[in-house]
Amino acid sequence: MSELKVFNSYTRQKEVFTPLTPGHVGMYVCGPTVSGESHLGHARPYITFDVINRYLVHLGYKVRYVRNITDAGHFEEEGREAEDKIANKAVLEKLEPMELVQKYTNLFHWAMLEFNNIEPSIEPTATGHIVEQIEMIKKIMEDGYAYEVNGSVYFDVKKYAEHYPYGQLSGRVLDDQLETTRDLEGQDEKRNKQDFALWKSAPPKHIMRWVSPWGEGFPGWHIECSAMSTKYLGTQFDIHGGGMDLQFPHHESEIAQSTICNKHVPARYWLHNNMITVNGKKMGKAYNNQIRLTEMFAGTHPLLEQAYSPMTIRFSILQTHYRSTLDFSNEALKAAEKGMKRLWEGYENLKKLSYGTGQYAAQKGTDGELLDAKVNRLLTEMDEFMNDDFSTAKVLANLYELLPIINSVRDQLIPITAISETTFCRLQQYFKAYLEDILGLKGELANEDGKLNGVLELLIDIRKDARGRKDFATSDKIRNQLQQLGILLKDEKDGRVSYTLE
Numbered sequence: 001m002s003e004l005k006v007f008n009s010y011t012r013q014k015e016v017f018t019p020l021t022p023g024h025v026g027m028y029v030c031g032p033t034v035s036g037e038s039h040l041g042h043a044r045p046y047i048t049f050d051v052i053n054r055y056l057v058h059l060g061y062k063v064r065y066v067r068n069i070t071d072a073g074h075f076e077e078e079g080r081e082a083e084d085k086i087a088n089k090a091v092l093e094k095l096e097p098m099e100l101v102q103k104y105t106n107l108f109h110w111a112m113l114e115f116n117n118i119e120p121s122i123e124p125t126a127t128g129h130i131v132e133q134i135e136m137i138k139k140i141m142e143d144g145y146a147y148e149v150n151g152s153v154y155f156d157v158k159k160y161a162e163h164y165p166y167g168q169l170s171g172r173v174l175d176d177q178l179e180t181t182r183d184l185e186g187q188d189e190k191r192n193k194q195d196f197a198l199w200k201s202a203p204p205k206h207i208m209r210w211v212s213p214w215g216e217g218f219p220g221w222h223i224e225c226s227a228m229s230t231k232y233l234g235t236q237f238d239i240h241g242g243g244m245d246l247q248f249p250h251h252e253s254e255i256a257q258s259t260i261c262n263k264h265v266p267a268r269y270w271l272h273n274n275m276i277t278v279n280g281k282k283m284g285k286a287y288n289n290q291i292r293l294t295e296m297f298a299g300t301h302p303l304l305e306q307a308y309s310p311m312t313i314r315f316s317i318l319q320t321h322y323r324s325t326l327d328f329s330n331e332a333l334k335a336a337e338k339g340m341k342r343l344w345e346g347y348e349n350l351k352k353l354s355y356g357t358g359q360y361a362a363q364k365g366t367d368g369e370l371l372d373a374k375v376n377r378l379l380t381e382m383d384e385f386m387n388d389d390f391s392t393a394k395v396l397a398n399l400y401e402l403l404p405i406i407n408s409v410r411d412q413l414i415p416i417t418a419i420s421e422t423t424f425c426r427l428q429q430y431f432k433a434y435l436e437d438i439l440g441l442k443g444e445l446a447n448e449d450g451k452l453n454g455v456l457e458l459l460i461d462i463r464k465d466a467r468g469r470k471d472f473a474t475s476d477k478i479r480n481q482l483q484q485l486g487i488l489l490k491d492e493k494d495g496r497v498s499y500t501l502e
Contacts, residue, residue: 002387004059006239007323009247009270010169014389017269019238025061026237027053028229028267030246031123033070034104038111040291040313040328041276041283045243047314047440048273048322048390050117052241054438055386065120066232069108071101072126072208072219097208098127111293114310116440124228126219130210132227133219136261137198145260149189151201151215157194160256169255169270170248196253198223222253229266230258240267244274273322278303279329291328298459299481300466300474305330307481308337311444315340318392318439343396344443346403347431349410355417355424371405372419378402379430386438395434402427456487460497463489 004017019025029049032042046067053065112119126133137153140146146155160166161174174194197220202209209216229237235258242251251270258266275282278289291301299307316336320326378398385394406427408414416424435441459478466474479489482499489499 002384004387006269007389009272025056025063026233027065027239028233029067030242031068032108034101037292038108044276044317045273047115047317049241058438066122067120068228069125115314116442122232126224129227132231133223134212136227140260143260146198148214153199153214154190154195155198158192164259170252172248222250226254226257235262236264237267239269241271244272274325277327294462298462300477308333309444312337321393346406347435350406350431355421368418372423375419375423
């Protein structure tokens with residue numbers, strides 16, 4: 001079996017994966033900022049790194065998978081005015097900040113379970129690690145790479161670049177940043193425009209604030225992940241993952257901070273998934289194509305022609321290599337839906353087959369030997385594809401190529417003994433291992449009534465929220481589509497919603 005190779009964004013080449021501690025892997029993946037409901041953009045990184053986690057476990061590694069929750073502001077300085085997303089959204093929704101955090105954290109967890117993602121080993125929160133962040137900032141200041149101005153602390157990027165290779169991950173050149181950085185609020189108190197905040201002084205009306213040696217304030221976005229990854233994975237660990245959009249400024253800043261504190265780059269391998277587009281356009285609020293996951297599952301976004309199940313979305317994501325751009329469209333999702341159904345039906349057929357009595361006599365000669373060799377080649381290639389930087393799309397292509405053989409055996413067009421018993425057992429084992437254990441797919445036709453009721457209750461809740469926002473178009477769409485399926489909703493006088501089946 002070939003060695004596992006991964007594309008390291010830091011060195012821009014594929015490298016043989018060798019963990020720091022034999023048999024063990026430490027992996028940190030940047031989690032969501034829970035200032036709003038999870039959307040389609042959240043699906044790709046967490047499904048991608050779920051598969052990577054699953055495959056590492058399949059290879060026999062003991063994985064400590066750490067994925068954080070950003071619940072302390074997440075203010076940004078690159079390309080926009082500094083803002084505290086959590087506090088701003090809390091004011092809009094008339095909720096306490098941590099009430100809002102809990103609401104959207106719960107929704108995120110629900111969506112991840114719907115995608116059949118395995119829960120991380122540890123899920124630390126930024127607000128739960130303020131002490132560690134303050135201690136890290138103090139250390140950076142003691143080493144002379146950060147400075148305090150008016151209660152805020154900034155990392156001195158220019159000084160860092162004089163001693164360390166700044167921009168290695170993102171390919172950003174420091175001089176270019178000086179030319180392109182916009183004039184933003186608070187920039188005049190920095191020594192250099194490209195310096196980033198480690199700690200920000202909280203203005204009087206700022207809701208989320210903590211006591212620090214520099215006054216009341218809140219941490220910078222970048223320091224949160226540096227502090228949490230160091231605490232749970234050590235000063236150096238194996239894999240740091242996230243979306244390609246995090247390379248700069250987030251991961252570049254993490255590298256700088258951790259290098260000063262710990263004297264080396266925090267992770268040995270940096271893995272980044274590419275972006276999602278919708279109908280060929282970059283996803284964003286300006287295009288009105290930022291589709292929430294609840295809208296995907298319910299089919300309630302204006303761009304959607306129907307509802308798409310979590311497994312259809314997962315399958316669609318895995319059909320493209322994680323480092324390639326992935327475009328979502330109704331056509332692509334419908335094709336994924338059909339493809340997933342066909343593949344799973346083939347898997348169910350394979351599980352029902354048994355080798356031995358009642359089958360045709362063994363097929364001897366060249367044809368049987370060729371078929372046996374073909375099946376073994378396709379199976380062996382699947383291991384090679386996954387070891388070549390997790391090429392899930394090629395694995396799925398090979399699984400599809402095996403379907404005609406499975407269906408021909410089922411229909412008794414060729415005898416099961418045309419392949420050896422060893423090969424047949426291997427075929428069954430590989431389908432189970434790859435479809436369920438590694439790719440994390442599951443059948444959707446075998447849903448219990450309880451799960452279907454849960455989906456229905458979710459749709460009713462979404463409709464209720466839509467009515468509360470006076471979004472009657474979405475409310476009516478849910479009611480009408482359910483009615484077409486034979487489910488009649490009735491709004492009761494006490495505010496409850498009951499339903500009957502035709």
